[in-house]
Amino acid sequence: MVQRDHVPAFRVQTGQQAYEAVVNRGVLWRIQEFIPAHTGKVFLVTTQDVWDHFRASVEAQFPSGSLSVLFFPGGEVNKRLSRLEELAEQMMEAHADRTSLVIGFGGGIVTDVAGFLAAIFMRGVPVLQIPTTLLAQVDAAVGGKTGVNLKNGKNLLGSFHQPLAVLIDPEVLGTLPDREYRAGMFEVIKCGVIRDSALFALLESRADAVLAQQPELVDELIAASVRIKAEIVSSDEREDGLRRILNFGHTIGHAIEAETDYVRFLHGEAIAWGMLAATRLAELNSMLDSSTGDRIRRLICRYGPVPPAGNLDAARLLAKLSSDKKTIQGKIHFVLPVSIGEVKVVPNLDSALIRQAIVESLQ
Ligand SMILES: NC(=O)c1ccc[n+]([C@@H]2O[C@H](COP(=O)([O-])OP(=O)(O)OC[C@H]3O[C@@H](n4cnc5c(N)ncnc54)[C@H](O)[C@@H]3O)[C@@H](O)[C@H]2O)c1
Ligand SMILES: [Zn+2]
CATH class of the missing domain: 3.40.50.1970 (Rossmann fold)
Known part of the structure; x- marks a missing residue:
């Protein structure tokens, strides 16, 4: 800074x-x-x-x-x-x-x-x-x-x-309408999960004040998120490496947006669902313990509500994943949390596991 x-x-x-x-x-x-x-x-x-x-x-x-x-x-x-x-x-x-x-x-x-x-x-x-x-x-x-x-x-x-x-x-x-504010807050949560456990903890402990848009807190959250984005972009402008971690929640989130013609969810809301699915996928892939998974789920729910995703078809979402521009030579890369503040980019996950994570989290 x-x-x-x-x-x-x-x-x-x-x-x-x-x-x-x-x-x-x-x-x-x-x-x-x-x-x-x-x-x-x-x-x-x-x-x-x-x-x-x-x-x-x-x-x-x-x-x-x-x-x-x-x-x-x-x-x-x-x-x-x-x-x-x-x-x-x-x-x-x-x-x-x-x-x-x-x-x-x-x-x-x-x-x-x-x-x-x-x-x-x-x-x-x-x-x-x-x-x-x-x-x-x-x-x-x-x-x-x-x-x-x-x-x-x-x-x-x-x-x-x-x-x-x-x-x-x-x-x-x-x-800004409250729904747009909450949708943006999901990207702040994303920043906490991928790189900043203190930011995550602040979002947990001060949720009421954050949702009431207390000015000092809003400024602090924006500054923390911008710092992370600035650091990541500075080290990898074109998304060949580190910048990919910004896509936590976006692989399935983009598929949800496309499947619902970009009208049912605001971008941040689709990312909220995508983060829930990626968190479950990390658990199913034995990369994340369930108590940390629960913490992520609780925080995302705290900043809701988001429109329900229950009737989305897992097979159609899976098909959409492979046409995303983040798919490289047919390989879908997932950004999965391993702890609060740290994620790993994982290629080549078993599609049955992805499907299970989608089904279990989009309820
Ligand atoms: N370039 C990138 O790296 C990047 C990253 C994330 C998202 N995006 C893109 O961002 C877009 C979504 O942006 P968004 O969520 O800001 O949506 P948006 O641009 O549609 O804005 C949301 C609504 O809020 C209104 N609005 C804007 N500022 C306002 C204010 N201060 N007070 C009242 N109303 C206001 C807008 O007119 C609009 O109706 C998507 O197209 C997405 O692809 C780009
Ligand atoms: Zn986004």
Whole structure:
């Protein structure tokens, strides 16, 4: 962690770029500090709901005429190349050039789309990410993965495009619906399981205060998660090794999202089910003792409820697993917990065991 005027900022150092993810109440008011000199026009990609909440704070920071706001309709169904092309056309109409800067201002869908737009507009312009959901703050906006969906799956078109900086202002979560907040909290739980037993213990002992969004606690949880993401991305930008552990709960979670057409569950909720299944799989594979498994299950349930997954078909989920883009040469890699704070990546698990874990956990 580096201190920037006594503000927690986490350094992400990749081959492509070194930058900071700043976690600070009020950083939304300091956007100009992060815009390099000689930047041309600024294009802010957002959704109407987010803009309605924060327009006054953002607009006040830009001299008139220097900011163009591009509206994206939001929702997984609109996270498509055709929408991105529309945004690029709007940039051209507003005289964008290679000195232009894109800002992603919204949830993970917006930061993914804005990042990809910046990655390919005139072969690449810089992007500044300002995530406004808990999920985007602790996960999506940090790490440079950008992309859009194809009919056959999520994020199948995309690019690694690291931002100039990530400005994380926990204050903006005040307007977030409770369900979205809880969904983001499942990614925080994930961080605890994969790498930080103290974070896990904090989520256990202060659950009531976390769910009541006590500010100091929210800031601490976001900072802990961003620190983990920044460390992991810095050591493995392209997910050849360590970065894979961020996929705990995502192998089965992605299959659940696909099987339910991305509408029944929020991303974090599908990951909650995926973590439950992966935890059971670790037990069945004799990698995790049942009392630790129970601790993980209890914590996930504490941050629920999530919509029930009971009627999902295990065979169909298994079939979906092998078409996931994380499947490499037909091998499904599972990230399985071995203790609180430590996971192992396991390839080639017996499909009967995977099926049993799915059946036993998705009830
Ligand atoms: N690039 C990555 O590494 C990465 C990692 C995880 C997830 N993702 C992507 O993130 C996306 C999910 O992101 P999400 O969960 O943020 O969903 P989202 O972007 O759909 O946002 C959720 C909803 O909250 C609204 N919203 C956003 N900020 C708000 C605020 N402050 N107050 C009130 N409402 C607000 C949004 O308009 C939207 O309706 C998925 O597409 C997923 O693939 C990417
Ligand atoms: Zn996720």
